[in-house]
Amino acid sequence: MPFDHSSPDDGDIADSPAKPPVPEDVADAIRTLIRWAGDDPDREGLIDTPKRVARAWKEYCQGYAQDPAHHLSRVFEEVGGYDEIVLLKDIPFQSHCEHHMAPIIGRAHIAYLPQDHVVGISKLARVLHAYARRLQVQERLTAEVADCIWEHLKPRGVAVVIEASHACMTARGVRTPGVMMMTSRMMGVFRDDDRSRKEVLALMGFE
Numbered sequence: 368m369p370f371d372h373s374s375p376d377d378g379d380i381a382d383s384p385a386k387p388p389v390p391e392d393v394a395d396a397i398r399t400l401i402r403w404a405g406d407d408p409d410r411e412g413l414i415d416t417p418k419r420v421a422r423a424w425k426e427y428c429q430g431y432a433q434d435p436a437h438h439l440s441r442v443f444e445e446v447g448g449y450d451e452i453v454l455l456k457d458i459p460f461q462s463h464c465e466h467h468m469a470p471i472i473g474r475a476h477i478a479y480l481p482q483d484h485v486v487g488i489s490k491l492a493r494v495l496h497a498y499a500r501r502l503q504v505q506e507r508l509t510a511e512v513a514d515c516i517w518e519h520l521k522p523r524g525v526a527v528v529i530e531a532s533h534a535c536m537t538a539r540g541v542r543t544p545g546v547m548m549m550t551s552r553m554m555g556v557f558r559d560d561d562r563s564r565k566e567v568l569a570l571m572g573f574e
């Protein structure tokens with residue numbers, strides 16, 4: 368639950384096998400940040416915050432420990448002659464922008480046109496999350512997901528559309544809540560053929 372701020376009481380925060388140890392310099396860095404923000408890291412309510420924040424960041428960034436392509440390594444050749452678009456729509460995801468380390472919250476639509484094999488549909492979401500759970504910019508996230516599918520699944524086309532709101536824009540700076548940023552990457556037939564591109568965008572809900 369990366370963004371669950373509902374309760375600061377997450378039980379025993381002592382180091383345990385379930386909770387990875389937090390190096391002292393990491394906790395110190397977060398204490399420094401709290402002081403810089405204007406609060407006292409030694410007051411009771413903040414005493415365990417550095418460890419919680421450190422572990423939360425390990426979770427937000429667990430994509431660094433994954434190879435996204437691994438999720439595409441198991442394919443199914445028996446597709447019964449299916450040669451139409453496969454689309455996974457409205458996949459919710461969370462990421463963090465590399466400029467402010469602020470949340471990016473959005474939805475992705477991932478489609479491909481199979482050549483002669485397909486992957487389990489949940490694998491497309493796993494590829495997305497493996498890239499999203501890193502420090503990102505939305506443009507690169509979009510390109511990385513599309514490129515990974517293109518390279519490892521070798522389909523006839525890939526289309527990735529991502530819509531997301533950036534907390535660095537909605538909660539600070541110009542403070543414009545509700546603004547969504549949209550990015551897309553079209554490859555193969557979805558880039559080269561107008562009709563295919565229109566068809567996939569319509570299936571995604573963009574008429």
Ligand SMILES: [Zn+2]
Pocket residue numbers: 464465466467468469533535536
């Ligand atoms: Zn930002």
